[in-house]
Amino acid sequence: MxxxxxxxxxxxxxxxxxxxxxxxxxxxxxxxGELPIEVRDLEDEIAGLQTRINRLQESINEIKKEANHHRSNIKDSEGLIQRYDKQLETVKNNREYDALTKEIEMQKLEIQLSEKKIGETQKNLVAKEEMLVQAQDVIKQKQAALDEKKVELEKIIEKTEKEEKELAKLSNDAKEHIxxxxxxxxxxxxxxxxxxxxxxxxxxxxxxxxxxxxxxxxxxxxxxxxxxxxxxxxxxxxxxxxxxxxxxxxxxxx
Ligand SMILES: [Zn+2]
Structure with a gap:
């Protein structure tokens, strides 16, 4: 009409x-019901957790890199000490002797400092790894909940899809006459x-x-x-x- x-x-x-x-x-x-919203919320949450996990992994890698850096410093210092020790055997005068022993002391201090820093990075590493395990646990739970809800929702959608399509068409047709x-x-x-x-x-x-x-x-x-x-x-x-x-x-x- x-x-x-x-x-x-x-x-x-x-x-x-x-x-x-x-x-x-x-x-x-x-x-x-609330299923579509619950599914969307869970998807958002999982995406957020994944970002957190990625960041934790990055920072764990950084910490490991830092620890390796300190370890290689220690090796360098140890190498130097060995060299100085050898030089001490052929030392010609007191001045040279003093200089070498001073250097050796310095390198020993360097080693101590690096060891202390390695200790700190280890603590940090343990904490971050704990957080990572926790986040991975949570994401696993959320993923399981999401999978369950998705199956539920798909079942409902399967049941209602045809009816919804028909109604949407009826609604559109009706609107054309208004x-x-x-x-x-x-x-x-x-x-x-x-x-x-x-x-x-x-x-x-x-x-x-x-x-x-x-x-x-x-x-x-x-x-x-x-x-x-x-x-x-x-x-x-x-x-x-x-x-x-x-x-x-x-x-x-x-
Ligand atoms: Zn009224």
Missing amino acids: AVQEQSIADKLKLLYRLQTIDSQIDEIEIFK EDRLLRAYQKIRVTYRNGLAVVPVRRNACGGCFNVIPPQVQLEIGQRKKIIACEHCGRVLVDDEIIIEVDAETLVK
């Missing part, structure tokens, strides 16, 4: 029909409320969305279908029971 030819009743029916389709889509989302201004309003209200309801019936003299009382005069106007009436409290479009019965009947026939 071309948009220009639609009566208010037609417009309300189209809107309500779209609402019933979209509500079914929402129901599937609820059925999936004028842009109304559709924009509908979509705006839909995302505003957690239950996704933008078109609601009047039930027991109250708005079916926010449950505030609808005055008799307004109810009368809704029934007359001369204009589209929104709840003054929540902004949802209000429809009378007739519309609902008609749309539900049409849906049943199809």
Whole structure:
């Protein structure tokens, strides 16, 4: 039906029909529950942990490099000491003797310093390696939880995929018959409320969305279908029971 030819009743029916389709889509989302969010959260967490593990590994490599550097310094010093010791055997005077023994002392101090630094790097290494093992443990647990949730989610998606696709198509088809201004309003209200309801019936003299009382005069106007009436409290479009019965009947026939 071309948009220009639609009566208010037609417009309300189209809107309500779209609402019933979209509500079914929402129901599937609820059925999936928190699983998609949980999967995404776990994936983020694992990515974060992996970054941490990479950093720890890098820093462990750095520490090992540093320790090796000190070890090679010690070797150099030991080499020098050996050389000086040999020179001492052929020393010609006291001055030379003093200079050599001083050098040897210096190199011994160098060795002590390097050993102390190696001790520090070892402590650091042990701490970092412990952290690495812990992080690897946690990531393993998270990965297992993620795998489990993914299987669960895939099972649900498998079950609902076809239905979701059909509903999405129905929803898109329904949208094509609704004028842009109304559709924009509908979509705006839909995302505003957690239950996704933008078109609601009047039930027991109250708005079916926010449950505030609808005055008799307004109810009368809704029934007359001369204009589209929104709840003054929540902004949802209000429809009378007739519309609902008609749309539900049409849906049943199809
Ligand atoms: Zn309301």
